[in-house]
Amino acid sequence: MNHDYADLKIRAVNGWRHGARREVPHFALSMAERQELARLAQIMDIKAASARIFTQGGAAAHSYLLARGLVRISYMMPDGARQIVAFNWPGDLFGMAEEGHYVHTAETITPSRLYCFPTQKLEQFLLENPKIQDRFLIKITHDLRQTQRQLIVMGRLDVPRRLAAFLLDCAAHEAYFEAASFTLNVPMSRYDIADYLGTSVETVTRALTKFTEQGVVRRLSPRKLVLSTPRLRQIAGLS
Amino acid sequence: MNHDYADLKIRAVNGWRHGARREVPHFALSMAERQELARLAQIMDIKAASARIFTQGGAAAHSYLLARGLVRISYMMPDGARQIVAFNWPGDLFGMAEEGHYVHTAETITPSRLYCFPTQKLEQFLLENPKIQDRFLIKITHDLRQTQRQLIVMGRLDVPRRLAAFLLDCAAHEAYFEAASFTLNVPMSRYDIADYLGTSVETVTRALTKFTEQGVVRRLSPRKLVLSTPRLRQIAGLS
DNA sequence: CGCAATTTTGATTTGAATCAATGTGAGTGG
DNA sequence: CCACTCACATTGATTCAAATCAAAATTGCG
Numbered sequence: 326m327n328h329d330y331a332d333l334k335i336r337a338v339n340g341w342r343h344g345a346r347r348e349v350p351h352f353a354l355s356m357a358e359r360q361e362l363a364r365l366a367q368i369m370d371i372k373a374a375s376a377r378i379f380t381q382g383g384a385a386a387h388s389y390l391l392a393r394g395l396v397r398i399s400y401m402m403p404d405g406a407r408q409i410v411a412f413n414w415p416g417d418l419f420g421m422a423e424e425g426h427y428v429h430t431a432e433t434i435t436p437s438r439l440y441c442f443p444t445q446k447l448e449q450f451l452l453e454n455p456k457i458q459d460r461f462l463i464k465i466t467h468d469l470r471q472t473q474r475q476l477i478v479m480g481r482l483d484v485p486r487r488l489a490a491f492l493l494d495c496a497a498h499e500a501y502f503e504a505a506s507f508t509l510n511v512p513m514s515r516y517d518i519a520d521y522l523g524t525s526v527e528t529v530t531r532a533l534t535k536f537t538e539q540g541v542v543r544r545l546s547p548r549k550l551v552l553s554t555p556r557l558r559q560i561a562g563l564s
Numbered sequence: 565m566n567h568d569y570a571d572l573k574i575r576a577v578n579g580w581r582h583g584a585r586r587e588v589p590h591f592a593l594s595m596a597e598r599q600e601l602a603r604l605a606q607i608m609d610i611k612a613a614s615a616r617i618f619t620q621g622g623a624a625a626h627s628y629l630l631a632r633g634l635v636r637i638s639y640m641m642p643d644g645a646r647q648i649v650a651f652n653w654p655g656d657l658f659g660m661a662e663e664g665h666y667v668h669t670a671e672t673i674t675p676s677r678l679y680c681f682p683t684q685k686l687e688q689f690l691l692e693n694p695k696i697q698d699r700f701l702i703k704i705t706h707d708l709r710q711t712q713r714q715l716i717v718m719g720r721l722d723v724p725r726r727l728a729a730f731l732l733d734c735a736a737h738e739a740y741f742e743a744a745s746f747t748l749n750v751p752m753s754r755y756d757i758a759d760y761l762g763t764s765v766e767t768v769t770r771a772l773t774k775f776t777e778q779g780v781v782r783r784l785s786p787r788k789l790v791l792s793t794p795r796l797r798q799i800a801g802l803s
Numbered sequence: 804c805g806c807a808a809t810t811t812t813g814a815t816t817t818g819a820a821t822c823a824a825t826g827t828g829a830g831t832g833g
Numbered sequence: 834c835c836a837c838t839c840a841c842a843t844t845g846a847t848t849c850a851a852a853t854c855a856a857a858a859t860t861g862c863g
Contacts, residue, residue: 766812
C-alpha cells in the first residue's frame with residue numbers, strides 16, 4: 326500500500342447555527358473509495374501564496390478537492406471590484422465549471438495541496454459510483470446552504486455583525502483556532518476579508534477596533550486575535 | 565398511459581451572463597424517468613397566494629419540485645427581519661433539509677403545483693438511479709452558482725444595479741415577460757423584492773423611479789413594467 | 804364605491820464609502 | 834546589525850447612498 330490518502334476527505338454538515346457544532350465533521354469515505362478517487366486525480370502541491378489555480382473565463386478542464394491549505398474563490402467585476410465568493414478549507418470542492426468555463430478565479434492563500442480531477446473522467450466515474458456521487462450531492466447541497474447563509478449575512482447584517490459571523494466561521498477550523506486560548510490565527514488579509522464581506526478594508530478595521538473597545542476581541546497582532554466567541558455569537562445574532 | 569408529466573422538469577443551465585440565453589432550458593428527462601420520479605411523488609396544488617409550504621425549523625419530511633407557479637424561500641432573523649434567499653420558478657427544486665430540519669420557510673407567491681418527494685424515498689431512489697442523481701447534482705450545482713451570483717450582486721452592486729439585475733432575471737421567465745412588447749408582469753410585491761435585494765421597499769421604489777426618469781423602465785401599473793433590457797444589462801453591468 | 808393593502812413621495816438621520824494620512828512590521832540588502 | 838522599503842493595517846475627515854420615520858397617493862378588490 327502506497328498511501329491511505331487520509332487527506333482525501335469531503336467537508337460537509339458544519340453548523341448553520343454558530344456555536345452548535347465545534348469542529349467540522351468530514352465524510353467517512355472508505356479506504357477503497359479514497360483510493361478509487363485518488364486514482365483519478367493528480368496531486369498538486371503549491372508552496373506559494375496568491376498562486377493562481379484557475380481564472381475566471383478560462384476553459385475548465387479540472388475540478389478540485391482541497392486537501393491542505395486555504396483557497397479563495399473570487400469574481401472580478403468589469404469595473405475591477407472584487408467579490409470573494411468563498412474561502413475553501415480542506416475538504417472543500419471547487420472548480421465546477423459552467424458550460425465548459427470557470428466562472429470564478431481560484432487562488433491559494435496559504436501553501437496548499439489539491440487533488441485535481443479531470444472533469445470528464447470525474448463525471449463518468451460518479452455515474453458509475455452512485456454512492457460517491459451521493460457524497461458529492463450532499464457536499465454541493467451543503468455548499469449551497471452555506472452560500473445562502475452568507476447571502477443572509479450580506480443582506481441583513483451591518484458590517485460589525487458580518488465580521489462577527491466571519492470570525493466565528495474561521496474559528497470553526499481547528500487548524501487556525503487555538504481553542505484553549507481562544508486565539509484565532511487569521512490567515513487572510515484585511516483586503517480578503519473586506520472583499521468577502523462586501524465592504525472596504527477601512528470598515529473592517531473599524532469594526533475590529535469597535536470589538537476591541539468592547540472587549541470582544543483582543544489584538545495580539547493584526548493576524549492574531551483572541552476571541553470571545555459567546556459574545557461574537559450574540560453580536561452576529563444568527564440564532 | 566395516464567399522464568406524461570410534461571411539467572415534471574428540472575430547470576438548469578440558465579445564463580450567468582445576462583442577455584446570453586433567453587428562455588431557460590430544462591433538462592430532457594425521458595418519459596420513463598419522469599414516470600419513475602412521479603411515482604415517488606405526491607402532487608400538491610395550492611390555489612392561495614402566501615400559502616405556507618414549510619417553515620424554518622420544522623422537521624423535514626419532503627423535498628419539492630415546482631411544476632407551476634412561483635415560490636419564495638425566506639429566512640427570518642431573530643429580530644424579525646426577513647431575507648428572501650431565492651425565488652423558485654417552475655423546474656426548481658427546494659426543501660433539501662439540514663440535519664432533518666428545514667432551514668428556510670417556503671411560501672407560494674402565485675397559485676402553484678408541486679411534486680412532493682418523501683425525503684427518504686427520494687434519497688434511496690437517487691442512489692438506485694445514477695443518471696437521475698446526476699441530473700440532481702447538476703441542478704444543485706447550478707443553484708449554487710446562481711446563489712453565488714446573487715452574493716456578488718449583493719456584495720458589489722448598489723440598489724439600482726441590484727434591481728436591474730433582478731428585473732432581467734424576471735424577464736428570463738417567459739410566463740411573466742411578454743417579449744414582443746417588453747412587458748414584465750411583476751408577480752411579487754415590493755416587499756418581496758426589497759427582502760430579496762437586501763434593502764427596503766422605499767429604496768426599491770426610488771430605484772424604479774430613477775429608472776422611469778431615465779427612460780429605462782415605463783410603469784404601466786405597479787406590477788406591469790415595460791423594460792429596456794439592453795439598458796438594464798448595461799446598468800447591472802455583470803459582463 | 805369604498806376600504807385596506809400596496810406603492811410612492813418627502814424629510815431626516817445614519818452607517819459606510821471614499822479620500823487622505825499615518826503607523827507597523829516583516830523581509831532585504833548595504 | 835541596522836536602515837530602508839513595501840505591503841499591510843489603522844486612524845481621521847468628509848461625502849454620500851440608503852435606512853428610517855412620516856405621510857400621501859394609488860390601486861385593486863370585495
